[in-house]
Amino acid sequence: MIPVGFDYARPDSVDAALALIAEHGEDATILAGGHSLLPVMKLRLAAPELVIDIGRLTELNYIRVDGDDVAIGAGSRHREVEVSEVLATEVPLLPAVARTVGDPQVRHRGTIGGSLAHADPASDLPAAVLALNGMVVLRSPRGERSVPITQFYTGVFSTVKEPDELIVEIRVPRAGAQLSQGWAFEKFTRRANDWAIVGVAVVDGRVGLVNMGSTPLRASATEAALADGASIEDAAALADQATDPPADTAATPQYRRHLAKVLTRRALQTASGG
Amino acid sequence: MSTRAKVEITVNGRPTSADVEPRLLLVHYLRDTVGLKATNIGCDTTSCGACTVLLDGESVKSCTVLAVQADQQSVTTLEGLAELSPGGEPHPMVRAFRAEHGLQCGFCTPGMVLAAVSLLAEHPDPTERDVREGLEGNLCRCTGYHNIVRAVLSAAGKDPDAEQRREAESDAARIAPAFSTGEAGA
Numbered sequence: 001m002i003p004v005g006f007d008y009a010r011p012d013s014v015d016a017a018l019a020l021i022a023e024h025g026e027d028a029t030i031l032a033g034g035h036s037l038l039p040v041m042k043l044r045l046a047a048p049e050l051v052i053d054i055g056r057l058t059e060l061n062y063i064r065v066d067g068d069d070v071a072i073g074a075g076s077r078h079r080e081v082e083v084s085e086v087l088a089t090e091v092p093l094l095p096a097v098a099r100t101v102g103d104p105q106v107r108h109r110g111t112i113g114g115s116l117a118h119a120d121p122a123s124d125l126p127a128a129v130l131a132l133n134g135m136v137v138l139r140s141p142r143g144e145r146s147v148p149i150t151q152f153y154t155g156v157f158s159t160v161k162e163p164d165e166l167i168v169e170i171r172v173p174r175a176g177a178q179l180s181q182g183w184a185f186e187k188f189t190r191r192a193n194d195w196a197i198v199g200v201a202v203v204d205g206r207v208g209l210v211n212m213g214s215t216p217l218r219a220s221a222t223e224a225a226l227a228d229g230a231s232i233e234d235a236a237a238l239a240d241q242a243t244d245p246p247a248d249t250a251a252t253p254q255y256r257r258h259l260a261k262v263l264t265r266r267a268l269q270t271a272s273g274g
Numbered sequence: 275m276s277t278r279a280k281v282e283i284t285v286n287g288r289p290t291s292a293d294v295e296p297r298l299l300l301v302h303y304l305r306d307t308v309g310l311k312a313t314n315i316g317c318d319t320t321s322c323g324a325c326t327v328l329l330d331g332e333s334v335k336s337c338t339v340l341a342v343q344a345d346q347q348s349v350t351t352l353e354g355l356a357e358l359s360p361g362g363e364p365h366p367m368v369r370a371f372r373a374e375h376g377l378q379c380g381f382c383t384p385g386m387v388l389a390a391v392s393l394l395a396e397h398p399d400p401t402e403r404d405v406r407e408g409l410e411g412n413l414c415r416c417t418g419y420h421n422i423v424r425a426v427l428s429a430a431g432k433d434p435d436a437e438q439r440r441e442a443e444s445d446a447a448r449i450a451p452a453f454s455t456g457e458a459g460a
Protein backbone atom coordinates (compact mmCIF):
# COMPACT_ATOMS: atom_id res chain seq x y z
CA MET A 1 0.00 0.00 0.00
CA ILE A 2 1.48 3.28 -1.13
CA PRO A 3 0.30 6.69 0.05
CA VAL A 4 -0.88 9.32 -2.42
CA GLY A 5 2.04 11.56 -3.39
CA PHE A 6 2.82 14.51 -1.14
CA ASP A 7 5.47 17.12 -0.51
CA TYR A 8 7.66 16.72 2.55
CA ALA A 9 9.22 19.29 4.84
CA ARG A 10 11.36 18.78 7.91
CA PRO A 11 11.59 22.18 9.58
CA ASP A 12 14.40 22.58 12.09
CA SER A 13 12.44 24.34 14.82
CA VAL A 14 8.96 24.50 16.31
CA ASP A 15 8.62 28.09 15.09
CA ALA A 16 9.49 27.07 11.53
CA ALA A 17 6.96 24.22 11.76
CA LEU A 18 4.27 26.61 13.01
CA ALA A 19 5.00 29.03 10.15
CA LEU A 20 4.63 26.22 7.61
CA ILE A 21 1.34 25.08 9.14
CA ALA A 22 0.04 28.63 9.10
CA GLU A 23 1.07 29.03 5.48
CA HIS A 24 -0.44 25.78 4.18
CA GLY A 25 -3.50 25.43 6.39
CA GLU A 26 -5.64 22.37 5.83
CA ASP A 27 -3.44 21.05 3.00
CA ALA A 28 -0.71 20.25 5.50
CA THR A 29 -0.48 17.49 8.11
CA ILE A 30 1.92 17.07 10.99
CA LEU A 31 3.98 13.88 11.10
CA ALA A 32 5.50 12.87 14.44
CA GLY A 33 6.18 9.14 14.90
CA GLY A 34 3.95 8.29 11.95
CA HIS A 35 2.49 5.24 13.63
CA SER A 36 -1.07 6.42 13.31
CA LEU A 37 -0.71 8.76 10.35
CA LEU A 38 1.26 6.55 7.95
CA PRO A 39 -1.10 3.55 8.23
CA VAL A 40 -4.00 5.92 7.49
CA MET A 41 -2.12 7.45 4.53
CA LYS A 42 -1.21 4.01 3.20
CA LEU A 43 -4.91 3.13 3.22
CA ARG A 44 -5.48 6.45 1.43
CA LEU A 45 -7.94 7.52 4.10
CA ALA A 46 -5.78 10.64 4.35
CA ALA A 47 -4.00 12.35 1.46
CA PRO A 48 -2.32 15.54 2.68
CA GLU A 49 -0.53 17.68 0.10
CA LEU A 50 2.25 18.57 2.49
CA VAL A 51 3.63 16.48 5.35
CA ILE A 52 5.50 18.49 7.98
CA ASP A 53 7.81 16.19 9.91
CA ILE A 54 8.36 17.26 13.52
CA GLY A 55 9.61 13.82 14.55
CA ARG A 56 13.22 14.89 14.94
CA LEU A 57 12.81 18.22 16.72
CA THR A 58 14.98 17.84 19.81
CA GLU A 59 13.16 20.90 21.18
CA LEU A 60 10.13 18.66 21.71
CA ASN A 61 12.07 15.83 23.22
CA TYR A 62 12.45 16.07 27.00
CA ILE A 63 10.97 14.80 30.22
CA ARG A 64 11.73 16.97 33.24
CA VAL A 65 10.43 18.11 36.59
CA ASP A 66 9.00 21.61 36.39
CA GLY A 67 7.59 22.93 39.66
CA ASP A 68 4.70 20.75 40.79
CA ASP A 69 4.49 19.03 37.39
CA VAL A 70 6.48 16.78 35.17
CA ALA A 71 6.73 18.40 31.73
CA ILE A 72 6.90 15.97 28.83
CA GLY A 73 7.90 17.22 25.39
CA ALA A 74 5.29 16.18 22.82
CA GLY A 75 7.97 14.48 20.74
CA SER A 76 8.92 12.01 23.48
CA ARG A 77 8.68 8.49 22.12
CA HIS A 78 6.67 5.83 23.96
CA ARG A 79 9.95 4.05 24.67
CA GLU A 80 11.37 7.19 26.28
CA VAL A 81 8.30 7.48 28.50
CA GLU A 82 8.64 3.79 29.34
CA VAL A 83 12.22 4.07 30.60
CA SER A 84 12.21 7.63 31.99
CA GLU A 85 13.67 7.71 35.49
CA VAL A 86 11.94 11.00 36.22
CA LEU A 87 8.57 9.46 35.42
CA ALA A 88 9.41 6.23 37.27
CA THR A 89 9.74 8.26 40.46
CA GLU A 90 7.25 11.06 39.90
CA VAL A 91 4.46 9.57 37.76
CA PRO A 92 4.94 5.79 37.70
CA LEU A 93 1.58 5.24 36.00
CA LEU A 94 2.83 6.68 32.69
CA PRO A 95 5.80 4.33 32.11
CA ALA A 96 3.56 1.40 33.03
CA VAL A 97 0.99 2.48 30.45
CA ALA A 98 3.57 3.31 27.74
CA ARG A 99 5.00 -0.19 28.15
CA THR A 100 1.69 -1.69 26.98
CA VAL A 101 1.42 0.36 23.78
CA GLY A 102 1.79 -1.82 20.68
CA ASP A 103 5.14 -3.57 20.56
CA PRO A 104 8.78 -2.46 20.89
CA GLN A 105 8.99 -1.34 17.25
CA VAL A 106 5.86 0.81 17.67
CA ARG A 107 7.22 2.24 20.93
CA HIS A 108 10.51 3.19 19.25
CA ARG A 109 8.58 5.45 16.86
CA GLY A 110 5.26 6.63 18.33
CA THR A 111 5.17 9.80 20.41
CA ILE A 112 3.03 10.90 23.33
CA GLY A 113 2.06 14.09 21.48
CA GLY A 114 0.94 12.07 18.45
CA SER A 115 -1.02 9.69 20.63
CA LEU A 116 -2.86 12.52 22.38
CA ALA A 117 -3.44 14.46 19.13
CA HIS A 118 -4.74 11.45 17.23
CA ALA A 119 -7.62 11.18 19.74
CA ASP A 120 -8.40 7.53 19.16
CA PRO A 121 -10.59 6.48 22.14
CA ALA A 122 -8.84 3.08 22.03
CA SER A 123 -5.45 4.66 22.80
CA ASP A 124 -3.93 4.08 26.20
CA LEU A 125 -1.98 7.25 26.97
CA PRO A 126 -4.89 9.71 26.64
CA ALA A 127 -6.90 7.85 29.30
CA ALA A 128 -3.83 7.74 31.54
CA VAL A 129 -3.22 11.49 31.19
CA LEU A 130 -6.94 11.98 31.86
CA ALA A 131 -6.72 9.99 35.11
CA LEU A 132 -3.69 12.11 36.02
CA ASN A 133 -5.60 15.37 35.45
CA GLY A 134 -2.89 16.45 33.02
CA MET A 135 -2.67 19.54 30.82
CA VAL A 136 -2.06 19.76 27.07
CA VAL A 137 0.09 22.72 26.05
CA LEU A 138 -0.71 24.01 22.56
CA ARG A 139 1.29 26.54 20.56
CA SER A 140 0.42 28.47 17.42
CA PRO A 141 1.71 31.68 15.83
CA ARG A 142 -0.95 33.37 18.01
CA GLY A 143 0.70 32.19 21.23
CA GLU A 144 0.55 29.38 23.73
CA ARG A 145 -2.35 28.03 25.78
CA SER A 146 -2.82 25.18 28.24
CA VAL A 147 -5.95 23.06 28.04
CA PRO A 148 -6.88 20.68 30.86
CA ILE A 149 -7.13 17.22 29.32
CA THR A 150 -10.63 16.98 30.80
CA GLN A 151 -11.63 19.61 28.19
CA PHE A 152 -9.38 18.48 25.33
CA TYR A 153 -11.40 15.74 23.65
CA THR A 154 -14.60 16.44 21.73
CA GLY A 155 -15.23 13.14 19.93
CA VAL A 156 -13.66 10.27 18.00
CA PHE A 157 -10.42 11.61 16.43
CA SER A 158 -11.35 15.17 17.43
CA THR A 159 -10.08 17.65 19.96
CA VAL A 160 -10.27 21.38 20.71
CA LYS A 161 -6.86 21.82 19.05
CA GLU A 162 -7.08 24.43 16.27
CA PRO A 163 -5.61 23.47 12.86
CA ASP A 164 -2.70 25.90 13.29
CA GLU A 165 -1.78 24.60 16.75
CA LEU A 166 0.87 22.09 17.69
CA ILE A 167 0.86 20.12 20.90
CA VAL A 168 4.24 21.06 22.35
CA GLU A 169 4.04 19.67 25.87
CA ILE A 170 2.04 17.45 28.19
CA ARG A 171 2.09 18.33 31.86
CA VAL A 172 1.15 15.90 34.60
CA PRO A 173 1.16 16.64 38.32
CA ARG A 174 4.01 15.08 40.25
CA ALA A 175 2.65 12.38 42.43
CA GLY A 176 5.22 12.36 45.18
CA ALA A 177 3.70 12.37 48.62
CA GLN A 178 0.20 13.23 47.39
CA LEU A 179 -0.17 9.79 45.90
CA SER A 180 -2.17 8.46 48.81
CA GLN A 181 -4.23 5.86 46.99
CA GLY A 182 -1.70 4.37 44.58
CA TRP A 183 -1.94 3.69 40.87
CA ALA A 184 -2.52 0.80 38.47
CA PHE A 185 -3.22 0.08 34.80
CA GLU A 186 -5.30 -2.82 33.55
CA LYS A 187 -5.47 -3.47 29.82
CA PHE A 188 -7.49 -6.29 28.33
CA THR A 189 -6.42 -7.53 24.89
CA ARG A 190 -6.96 -10.63 22.80
CA ARG A 191 -3.42 -10.73 21.45
CA ALA A 192 -0.10 -9.62 22.94
CA ASN A 193 0.49 -6.36 21.10
CA ASP A 194 -3.11 -5.34 20.50
CA TRP A 195 -5.12 -2.27 21.29
CA ALA A 196 -7.16 -2.44 24.46
CA ILE A 197 -10.63 -3.93 24.21
CA VAL A 198 -11.02 -1.97 27.43
CA GLY A 199 -8.34 -0.37 29.58
CA VAL A 200 -8.53 1.20 33.02
CA ALA A 201 -5.99 3.63 34.47
CA VAL A 202 -6.28 4.37 38.17
CA VAL A 203 -4.34 6.97 40.06
CA ASP A 204 -5.09 8.41 43.47
CA GLY A 205 -8.78 7.49 43.36
CA ARG A 206 -9.32 8.82 39.81
CA VAL A 207 -10.27 6.37 37.07
CA GLY A 208 -9.62 6.81 33.32
CA LEU A 209 -11.29 4.48 30.83
CA VAL A 210 -9.87 3.36 27.46
CA ASN A 211 -12.32 2.47 24.66
CA MET A 212 -15.56 2.99 26.59
CA GLY A 213 -16.95 5.82 24.44
CA SER A 214 -16.08 8.30 21.72
CA THR A 215 -13.39 9.91 23.89
CA PRO A 216 -11.31 8.72 26.82
CA LEU A 217 -13.62 8.91 29.83
CA ARG A 218 -13.46 9.23 33.58
CA ALA A 219 -15.52 6.76 35.61
CA SER A 220 -17.08 9.62 37.55
CA ALA A 221 -19.64 7.52 39.42
CA THR A 222 -16.89 5.21 40.66
CA GLU A 223 -14.75 8.17 41.72
CA ALA A 224 -17.66 9.76 43.59
CA ALA A 225 -18.51 6.51 45.35
CA LEU A 226 -14.89 6.06 46.42
CA ALA A 227 -14.81 9.62 47.73
CA ASP A 228 -17.96 8.82 49.75
CA GLY A 229 -16.22 5.84 51.30
CA ALA A 230 -17.76 3.03 49.24
CA SER A 231 -15.91 -0.29 49.07
CA ILE A 232 -13.81 -1.03 46.00
CA GLU A 233 -16.34 -3.67 44.90
CA ASP A 234 -19.30 -1.31 45.17
CA ALA A 235 -17.48 1.59 43.51
CA ALA A 236 -16.16 -0.57 40.65
CA ALA A 237 -19.68 -1.83 39.92
CA LEU A 238 -20.48 1.74 38.76
CA ALA A 239 -17.57 1.98 36.31
CA ASP A 240 -19.72 1.70 33.17
CA GLN A 241 -22.16 4.44 34.18
CA ALA A 242 -22.41 7.27 31.64
CA THR A 243 -20.27 5.37 29.13
CA ASP A 244 -21.19 4.49 25.55
CA PRO A 245 -18.88 1.62 24.60
CA PRO A 246 -18.47 0.73 20.91
CA ALA A 247 -19.35 -2.53 19.19
CA ASP A 248 -16.70 -4.07 16.97
CA THR A 249 -15.27 -7.45 16.01
CA ALA A 250 -13.48 -7.70 19.36
CA ALA A 251 -16.44 -7.16 21.68
CA THR A 252 -20.04 -6.10 22.16
CA PRO A 253 -20.91 -3.03 24.22
CA GLN A 254 -22.30 -5.28 26.98
CA TYR A 255 -19.04 -7.20 27.19
CA ARG A 256 -17.10 -3.93 27.38
CA ARG A 257 -19.36 -2.77 30.24
CA HIS A 258 -18.61 -6.00 32.07
CA LEU A 259 -14.87 -5.60 31.43
CA ALA A 260 -14.88 -2.00 32.63
CA LYS A 261 -16.29 -3.07 36.00
CA VAL A 262 -13.98 -6.05 36.43
CA LEU A 263 -10.86 -4.17 35.33
CA THR A 264 -11.74 -1.18 37.50
CA ARG A 265 -12.08 -3.46 40.51
CA ARG A 266 -8.72 -5.10 39.75
CA ALA A 267 -7.00 -1.77 39.15
CA LEU A 268 -8.39 -0.28 42.37
CA GLN A 269 -7.32 -3.36 44.31
CA THR A 270 -3.80 -3.19 42.87
CA ALA A 271 -3.64 0.56 43.52
CA SER A 272 -4.64 0.02 47.15
CA GLY A 273 -1.87 -2.55 47.50
CA GLY A 274 -4.32 -5.49 47.64
CA MET B 275 2.46 17.53 -6.57
CA SER B 276 5.14 15.57 -4.77
CA THR B 277 8.55 17.15 -5.28
CA ARG B 278 11.30 14.60 -5.02
CA ALA B 279 13.54 14.76 -2.00
CA LYS B 280 17.18 13.82 -1.64
CA VAL B 281 17.93 11.31 1.09
CA GLU B 282 21.27 10.19 2.44
CA ILE B 283 21.04 7.08 4.55
CA THR B 284 23.91 5.03 5.88
CA VAL B 285 22.92 1.44 5.21
CA ASN B 286 24.99 -1.27 6.87
CA GLY B 287 27.85 1.16 7.34
CA ARG B 288 27.92 2.38 3.73
CA PRO B 289 26.59 5.74 2.57
CA THR B 290 23.65 5.55 0.16
CA SER B 291 21.72 8.38 -1.40
CA ALA B 292 18.95 8.90 -3.91
CA ASP B 293 16.31 11.37 -5.05
CA VAL B 294 13.09 9.76 -3.91
CA GLU B 295 9.41 10.46 -3.77
CA PRO B 296 8.58 11.43 -0.19
CA ARG B 297 5.98 8.67 -0.13
CA LEU B 298 8.63 5.98 -0.67
CA LEU B 299 8.62 3.60 2.28
CA LEU B 300 11.93 2.75 3.91
CA VAL B 301 11.40 -0.94 3.14
CA HIS B 302 11.07 -0.15 -0.58
CA TYR B 303 14.13 2.09 -0.42
CA LEU B 304 16.13 -0.77 1.06
CA ARG B 305 14.82 -3.45 -1.30
CA ASP B 306 14.41 -1.57 -4.57
CA THR B 307 16.64 1.51 -4.44
CA VAL B 308 19.59 -0.01 -2.55
CA GLY B 309 18.88 -3.57 -3.72
CA LEU B 310 19.08 -5.36 -0.37
CA LYS B 311 16.36 -8.00 -0.45
CA ALA B 312 16.70 -9.67 2.95
CA THR B 313 14.12 -7.34 4.50
CA ASN B 314 10.74 -8.89 3.77
CA ILE B 315 7.29 -7.34 3.48
CA GLY B 316 4.70 -9.52 5.17
CA CYS B 317 1.56 -7.67 6.17
CA ASP B 318 2.39 -4.11 5.08
CA THR B 319 0.22 -2.97 8.04
CA THR B 320 2.72 -2.72 10.94
CA SER B 321 1.53 -6.02 12.37
CA CYS B 322 3.93 -8.83 11.49
CA GLY B 323 7.43 -7.42 12.00
CA ALA B 324 8.87 -9.13 8.89
CA CYS B 325 10.16 -5.75 7.71
CA THR B 326 11.98 -4.95 10.98
CA VAL B 327 15.34 -3.19 10.60
CA LEU B 328 17.45 -1.15 12.99
CA LEU B 329 17.18 2.62 12.63
CA ASP B 330 20.02 4.23 14.58
CA GLY B 331 20.24 0.98 16.49
CA GLU B 332 16.55 0.59 17.41
CA SER B 333 14.11 -1.88 15.87
CA VAL B 334 11.48 -0.29 13.63
CA LYS B 335 8.99 -1.66 11.12
CA SER B 336 10.29 -0.30 7.82
CA CYS B 337 6.86 -0.59 6.16
CA THR B 338 5.74 2.22 8.48
CA VAL B 339 8.70 4.56 8.13
CA LEU B 340 9.25 6.84 5.13
CA ALA B 341 12.68 6.82 3.54
CA VAL B 342 12.76 10.60 4.06
CA GLN B 343 12.28 10.08 7.80
CA ALA B 344 15.53 8.07 7.84
CA ASP B 345 17.50 10.78 6.03
CA GLN B 346 20.90 11.35 7.69
CA GLN B 347 20.38 8.30 9.90
CA SER B 348 21.78 4.81 9.80
CA VAL B 349 19.96 1.59 9.04
CA THR B 350 21.05 -1.98 9.68
CA THR B 351 19.49 -4.84 7.73
CA LEU B 352 20.19 -8.55 8.04
CA GLU B 353 22.84 -8.23 5.32
CA GLY B 354 24.75 -5.79 7.51
CA LEU B 355 24.63 -7.64 10.79
CA ALA B 356 28.01 -9.26 10.22
CA GLU B 357 29.51 -5.78 10.35
CA LEU B 358 28.27 -5.33 13.91
CA SER B 359 30.19 -8.40 14.89
CA PRO B 360 33.95 -8.57 15.51
CA GLY B 361 36.17 -10.00 12.79
CA GLY B 362 33.44 -10.21 10.14
CA GLU B 363 32.11 -13.42 11.74
CA PRO B 364 28.38 -14.02 11.43
CA HIS B 365 26.65 -12.01 14.15
CA PRO B 366 26.12 -13.97 17.40
CA MET B 367 22.35 -13.71 16.95
CA VAL B 368 22.59 -15.25 13.49
CA ARG B 369 24.80 -18.04 14.84
CA ALA B 370 22.34 -18.65 17.68
CA PHE B 371 19.39 -18.88 15.25
CA ARG B 372 21.37 -21.45 13.27
CA ALA B 373 22.47 -23.44 16.31
CA GLU B 374 19.00 -23.56 17.89
CA HIS B 375 17.24 -24.07 14.57
CA GLY B 376 15.34 -20.83 15.07
CA LEU B 377 13.78 -20.85 11.63
CA GLN B 378 11.59 -23.03 9.47
CA CYS B 379 10.61 -21.36 6.16
CA GLY B 380 12.75 -18.33 7.06
CA PHE B 381 10.31 -15.63 6.02
CA CYS B 382 10.05 -13.98 9.44
CA THR B 383 13.74 -14.55 10.21
CA PRO B 384 15.40 -11.30 9.07
CA GLY B 385 12.87 -9.24 11.06
CA MET B 386 12.99 -11.63 13.99
CA VAL B 387 16.80 -11.50 14.18
CA LEU B 388 16.90 -7.69 14.09
CA ALA B 389 14.10 -7.38 16.65
CA ALA B 390 16.09 -9.76 18.84
CA VAL B 391 19.31 -7.74 18.45
CA SER B 392 17.43 -4.59 19.50
CA LEU B 393 15.83 -6.47 22.39
CA LEU B 394 19.17 -7.62 23.79
CA ALA B 395 20.64 -4.14 23.37
CA GLU B 396 17.91 -2.84 25.69
CA HIS B 397 17.65 -5.95 27.83
CA PRO B 398 21.01 -7.73 28.01
CA ASP B 399 19.92 -10.24 30.68
CA PRO B 400 16.41 -11.35 29.73
CA THR B 401 14.25 -14.11 31.17
CA GLU B 402 12.27 -16.36 28.87
CA ARG B 403 9.21 -14.19 29.43
CA ASP B 404 11.19 -11.01 28.60
CA VAL B 405 12.18 -12.59 25.29
CA ARG B 406 8.63 -13.67 24.43
CA GLU B 407 7.23 -10.26 25.33
CA GLY B 408 10.10 -8.45 23.64
CA LEU B 409 9.31 -10.21 20.37
CA GLU B 410 5.58 -9.48 20.54
CA GLY B 411 5.83 -7.34 17.40
CA ASN B 412 7.04 -10.25 15.26
CA LEU B 413 4.88 -13.07 13.95
CA CYS B 414 6.16 -16.42 12.72
CA ARG B 415 3.65 -18.08 10.41
CA CYS B 416 5.45 -21.38 10.88
CA THR B 417 4.83 -20.89 14.63
CA GLY B 418 8.49 -21.61 15.29
CA TYR B 419 8.50 -19.49 18.44
CA HIS B 420 9.90 -22.16 20.75
CA ASN B 421 13.26 -22.35 19.01
CA ILE B 422 13.32 -18.64 18.23
CA VAL B 423 13.06 -17.91 21.95
CA ARG B 424 15.76 -20.47 22.66
CA ALA B 425 18.03 -18.83 20.08
CA VAL B 426 17.62 -15.40 21.65
CA LEU B 427 18.26 -16.76 25.15
CA SER B 428 21.35 -18.52 23.90
CA ALA B 429 22.60 -15.36 22.15
CA ALA B 430 22.19 -13.61 25.51
CA GLY B 431 24.58 -16.16 26.97
CA LYS B 432 21.88 -18.05 28.86
CA ASP B 433 21.10 -21.74 29.00
CA PRO B 434 17.81 -22.07 27.09
CA ASP B 435 16.90 -25.35 28.82
CA ALA B 436 17.30 -23.86 32.30
CA GLU B 437 15.43 -20.66 31.39
CA GLN B 438 12.54 -22.52 29.82
CA ARG B 439 12.28 -24.90 32.78
CA ARG B 440 12.22 -21.96 35.20
CA GLU B 441 9.51 -20.25 33.16
CA ALA B 442 7.39 -23.40 32.98
CA GLU B 443 7.65 -23.81 36.76
CA SER B 444 6.67 -20.23 37.43
CA ASP B 445 3.77 -20.59 34.98
CA ALA B 446 2.64 -23.70 36.83
CA ALA B 447 2.85 -21.84 40.14
CA ARG B 448 0.64 -19.06 38.79
CA ILE B 449 -2.10 -21.45 37.71
CA ALA B 450 -4.82 -22.21 40.25
CA PRO B 451 -4.33 -25.63 41.92
CA ALA B 452 -7.71 -26.91 40.70
CA PHE B 453 -6.68 -26.32 37.12
CA SER B 454 -5.27 -29.30 35.23
CA THR B 455 -1.88 -28.30 33.89
CA GLY B 456 -0.94 -31.53 32.16
CA GLU B 457 2.82 -31.93 32.05
CA ALA B 458 4.57 -28.65 32.80
CA GLY B 459 7.82 -28.70 30.93
CA ALA B 460 9.87 -27.00 28.30
Ligand SMILES: Cc1cc2nc3c(=O)[nH]c(=O)nc-3n(C[C@H](O)[C@H](O)[C@H](O)COP(=O)(O)OP(=O)(O)OC[C@H]3O[C@@H](n4cnc5c(N)ncnc54)[C@H](O)[C@@H]3O)c2cc1C
Nearest residue numbers: 032033034035036037102110111113114115117123124167
Ligand atom coordinates in the same frame (compact mmCIF):
# COMPACT_ATOMS: atom_id res chain seq x y z
C1 LIG C 1 0.77 -1.92 15.18
C2 LIG C 1 0.38 -0.76 16.05
C3 LIG C 1 -0.09 -1.00 17.33
C4 LIG C 1 -0.46 0.05 18.15
N1 LIG C 1 -0.91 -0.24 19.40
C5 LIG C 1 -1.29 0.76 20.21
C6 LIG C 1 -1.76 0.49 21.51
O1 LIG C 1 -1.82 -0.66 21.96
N2 LIG C 1 -2.14 1.54 22.28
C7 LIG C 1 -2.06 2.82 21.84
O2 LIG C 1 -2.41 3.72 22.58
N3 LIG C 1 -1.59 3.12 20.62
C8 LIG C 1 -1.21 2.12 19.79
N4 LIG C 1 -0.73 2.42 18.54
C9 LIG C 1 -0.67 3.83 18.09
C10 LIG C 1 0.66 4.45 18.47
O3 LIG C 1 0.69 4.67 19.85
C11 LIG C 1 0.91 5.77 17.74
O4 LIG C 1 2.26 6.02 17.86
C12 LIG C 1 0.20 6.99 18.27
O5 LIG C 1 -1.18 6.81 18.32
C13 LIG C 1 0.44 8.19 17.37
O6 LIG C 1 1.68 8.78 17.64
P1 LIG C 1 2.67 9.17 16.49
O7 LIG C 1 3.76 9.96 17.09
O8 LIG C 1 3.05 7.96 15.75
O9 LIG C 1 1.77 10.16 15.62
P2 LIG C 1 1.59 10.34 14.05
O10 LIG C 1 1.11 9.10 13.43
O11 LIG C 1 2.79 10.97 13.47
O12 LIG C 1 0.42 11.42 14.07
C14 LIG C 1 -0.89 11.07 14.48
C15 LIG C 1 -1.80 12.29 14.37
O13 LIG C 1 -1.47 13.28 15.34
C16 LIG C 1 -1.05 14.49 14.71
N5 LIG C 1 0.07 14.97 15.51
C17 LIG C 1 1.18 14.25 15.85
N6 LIG C 1 1.95 14.96 16.69
C18 LIG C 1 1.34 16.14 16.88
C19 LIG C 1 1.65 17.30 17.67
N7 LIG C 1 2.76 17.37 18.43
N8 LIG C 1 0.78 18.34 17.64
C20 LIG C 1 -0.35 18.28 16.88
N9 LIG C 1 -0.70 17.22 16.13
C21 LIG C 1 0.14 16.16 16.13
C22 LIG C 1 -0.73 14.13 13.28
O14 LIG C 1 -0.96 15.21 12.42
C23 LIG C 1 -1.69 13.00 13.01
O15 LIG C 1 -2.95 13.48 12.69
C24 LIG C 1 -0.35 1.39 17.69
C25 LIG C 1 0.13 1.65 16.40
C26 LIG C 1 0.50 0.59 15.58
C27 LIG C 1 1.00 0.90 14.21
Ligand code: FES
Nearest residue numbers: 316317318323337
Ligand atom coordinates in the same frame (compact mmCIF):
# COMPACT_ATOMS: atom_id res chain seq x y z
S1 FES D 1 5.46 -5.87 6.69
FE1 FES D 1 5.93 -4.33 8.13
S2 FES D 1 5.06 -5.12 9.93
FE2 FES D 1 4.41 -6.58 8.46
Ligand code: FES
Nearest residue numbers: 378380414415416
Ligand atom coordinates in the same frame (compact mmCIF):
# COMPACT_ATOMS: atom_id res chain seq x y z
S1 FES E 1 10.08 -19.48 9.99
FE1 FES E 1 8.41 -19.41 8.62
S2 FES E 1 7.45 -17.58 9.23
FE2 FES E 1 8.84 -17.90 10.81
